[in-house]
Amino acid sequence: MSTLADLLAAHTGLSDEQGGHLQRLVGEWQLLADLSFADLLLTVPDAAAANTAFLTVAQCRPNTAATVLPGDEVTNVADDQLTRALRSAAERGEITVDRGAAPGGVEVRRELIPVRFDGEVVAVLIQAAADTAQRVPSPLERSYQASAADLCHMVADGTFPVVEGNESGLSTPRAGDGYVRVDADGLVRYASPNALSAFHRMGFTSDLSGVVLADVFTELVTDAFDAQDAAQMITLAASGPALDPAAADRVLRMEVDARRATVLVRAVPLRPRGVATGAIVLVRDVTxxxxxxxxxxxxxxxxxxxxxxxxxxxxxxxxxxxxxxxxxxxxxxxxxxxxxxxxxxxxxxxxxxxxxxxDEEVDVDEVVHRLLPVLVDATSAGAPRAEVQVYGRFGVLSADLAMPLVMVLTELIQNSVEHGFADGRQGRIEVHAQRGLRDLVIQVSDNGAGIPQGFDPGDSGNLGLQIVRTLVEIDLNGTVEFAGADGGGTAVRITIPIAVAADARV
CATH class of the missing domain: 1.20.5 (Single alpha-helices involved in coiled-coils or other helix-helix interfaces)
Incomplete structure (x- = not known):
């Protein structure tokens, strides 16, 4: 499936800065969808089309209402009637209202919102919701929709989304987590039930209505510096100057520890038509x-x-x-x-x-590359008699598998050096690892003296080989085979099942 960046590159002539603004809008528009109880479609004029039709390049569904657009609308081209309405909204630069029927015959009210960046309309946002003009909305719905209307005007003004700096990778609270609407003076005009519950867990037992929210954070937050930062954040969002979307030095999201709880707080300034009307404050209890x-x-x-x-x-x-x-x-x-x-x-x-x-996991390749050369130097008397080469990859294994496997490799290398090159000859030891989805196959071979005629590893009396067989067959649940290598020497092949034995990354 094509990404937003791919669709913009293929169908528009937008600059990198304009495309970045649309990317930020899509990154933040879940809040707008939830507050407006509406589906959102981002449309752009298709430069590749002869009649400059509008193409849908992104889609968002609300978490607070049933979707009216159950199908995937991305890459769909608007019909002629909707295209004319979209073109009119883009040319006028104003929010317009259009009505139509959604799949299934549901009557839909559509707001066509021009998306402005740096004074130029670069796209049109469609806000599609079921027409509920006959129903009286609840106080929560009225507050949600009033905030959504302010955000829509900010999209048309080019001031939403606001670039937020220094966020430290914090996640974003949703409207359903806890929603507070404050006016330009920082007074709480509405707080959702979930928000009230969050503040009660923080230790605030009074009613929030009419309270200066910045003072609440100053009272509840235990760290003095965090309390000051939170209060400044709320004050800035509610009544500060108009925020430049290109300024990336605003801190509008933070995590604070209160008396009884830890909450994630985000403030969204509301500046429709450049006038400060307050802010949305979202809170999530992450205790x-x-x-x-x-x-x-x-x-x-x-x-x-x-x-x-x-x-x-x-x-x-x-x-x-x-x-x-x-x-x-x-x-x-x-x-x-x-x-x-x-x-x-x-x-x-x-x-x-x-x-x-x-994690309880080991990168066996790193262990092997550090261990084996040192092992050969330590095992050889005087100058090293064998050179070790490792091919393939072992991958990451759980500690239960890595520990005995490293022991097995240690014993096999030590055995090759001591017995394969005991007469002082120079040689080579090769370790081949083949990692599959179900098993790990390892072969350790050398060009040393080889194994004697009629050699039986089980009756050899060699403690190292007995350790190898025990670890492979019991601890690793695998098999081990001894044979002569091509051109002389010894080859040991080990097969270890890894698909079921360990939850390892391939």
Missing amino acids: EVKRRDRALISKDATIREIHHRVKNNLQSVSALLRLQARRTANPDAQSALNEAVRRVASIALVHEFLSGSV
Whole structure:
């Protein structure tokens, strides 16, 4: 499906700045749709059409009312009657009213709103709602619609949406979360039931009607600087000077901690025809969300600290084993201790990665590229006898899979160096990893001395190979095969199922 930017590029000659204004409008128009109880269609003159028909390039449905346009209208071309009305609205630069029938025969009232940017009409916004002239609206509906009318005039003036700077990635409260309408003096003229509930949770138990909203935030917000910023935000939005949509230094959205709750607050200035009529203040109670976030952050920090301490303890164990190996005169005991040092070090490296990860997942490729070259240097007596090359990718695996897999690779590399190149020959070890949707296939091969005739890994008495078979078959639920490599040497093939065994990213 084509994006708004693609449609504008293909069907209009708008500049990058004009297209950016339409992108911002579409990013903010859910508020207008909810307040007006109407479907919104953004239409532009199609420069590619011979008769300059109007093309729909974006669509929005309200959360507060049933849609009157159930079908997808994007890329549809307006009929001749609607095109004439759209062209008239664009040329006059004024909001006009049109009526028609929606699919299903529903009578629809359409407001055609010219979208102005830098003094020029660049598009026309269609606001389509069911014709409810016979029904008396509730106080909530009247306040919603009055605010929507102001926003529509601001669209026609070119002052909505307002560019908001320094938002810190905060989400946007919706009208249904909590809606407060303040006048130019900052006095509350209407507060929705949800807004009243939010302020009650914050600790304000009185009626909001007729109260200066900035004073309420000054009273409730616990941090003095946040309280001052929130009060200034409300005052600026309600009665400040006309806001330039190109100015990106306005802070009109913030999160504040009150006595009993945390709320997300957004102020939307209302400046129809350049006259300050007040502001819309939207509030969302995010207390429970913040509590869960803090709990998750605390849990993640605790888990990372545990991995960090495990890594430190393993490094201490490794150092003690290394010290004992240096003091041991028996070559066999010294070799066994050095093997234990390398096994402990490989486990410690995985815990080091886990200590820096938010998730219980490990980038195995990074671990392998750090571990294997060091492992060869440590295993080789004197100058390294083998060069290690890694091909393909292991991907990200859960810690339950990454830990035994790294141990398996450690044992196989160590076994190749010690036995395949024991006679001092120079050689090469290749690790091939093939990551699929269902399994991970790894082959470790070398061009060393190879395996003896009639070799049986199960009866070899080699502790490293016994560790490999145990980890692969029990911990990884996989299979391992030993065979001679092409041109001499040894090849070990490991297949590990990953689709069901772990929730890993591919």
